[in-house]
Amino acid sequence: MTEAIVNQYWTLLADRHDADAFQTLDAAYREPQRAYHAWGHIVDLLTKLDALGSLATRPDLVAAAIFWHDSVYLTRDPDGRPRTDPENVRASAALFERHSRFDAVEAQSIHDMIMATASHMKAKATTEHYPGFARDLDFFLDLDLSSLAASWAIFERNLDDIHFEYGWVPERAFYLGRVQMLESFLGGGESLYRLPETRALWLEPALANLRRAQAELRERLARPASSA
Numbered sequence: 001m002t003e004a005i006v007n008q009y010w011t012l013l014a015d016r017h018d019a020d021a022f023q024t025l026d027a028a029y030r031e032p033q034r035a036y037h038a039w040g041h042i043v044d045l046l047t048k049l050d051a052l053g054s055l056a057t058r059p060d061l062v063a064a065a066i067f068w069h070d071s072v073y074l075t076r077d078p079d080g081r082p083r084t085d086p087e088n089v090r091a092s093a094a095l096f097e098r099h100s101r102f103d104a105v106e107a108q109s110i111h112d113m114i115m116a117t118a119s120h121m122k123a124k125a126t127t128e129h130y131p132g133f134a135r136d137l138d139f140f141l142d143l144d145l146s147s148l149a150a151s152w153a154i155f156e157r158n159l160d161d162i163h164f165e166y167g168w169v170p171e172r173a174f175y176l177g178r179v180q181m182l183e184s185f186l187g188g189g190e191s192l193y194r195l196p197e198t199r200a201l202w203l204e205p206a207l208a209n210l211r212r213a214q215a216e217l218r219e220r221l222a223r224p225a226s227s228a
Helices: 003-016 019-030 039-055 060-066 085-099 104-116 133-144 152-165 171-187 196-222
Strands: none
Touching: 003 019, 003 039, 003 060, 019 060, 019 085, 039 060, 039 104, 039 196, 060 085, 060 104, 060 133, 104 133, 133 196, 152 171, 152 196, 171 196
8 A cells, every 4th residue: 555645635534534434444455355456446546536636626525435436345245156346336335324424415426426336337427416526426437447548567467456356256257257348348439438638548548458458368268268
């Protein structure tokens, strides 16, 4: 964890949470089953928010959504049942609500940003909680997908980290699932990123990474099952 950026933004938010909130987050993002969905992801998004904060009307609320959006992350339940992304998102939103001391409008805004990650590409603001909320929600979702535009080395490492989180899934099934995910992102085309500013920054490298990863995974899947 890069403490400086975390401390910078938590200082803005601490008095709008209960006393146990940060300890809860810290324990969550250090859980041993995590690799990608850990503090590194949160630091990455906060760092980008810091650089692009002028795009947000309420960067403080975007920061709160960043802190809480993956606060619950399991790929399977203790009984072995696969856990869906929407289940994790709902649990993350509920955990935020448990520790929130934001006013009603702010809390609902953060809740809706968190919940938007359950459907990501299809999500949109249904209520303009404050002037600029819809754009803030779009900005937050763009930040959450910004790692798709990382250098290939980082992109590949992120895929490996997600593979670790799904280590219980048979390898071939995991690759099939990743191909489907990549295809869903590629299917979005230019709408992968919502804001013109983030699209200009991230769309081209993200699509290049997605196409390269798709080709490599398809090549693996074309091999005999024992070598995939």
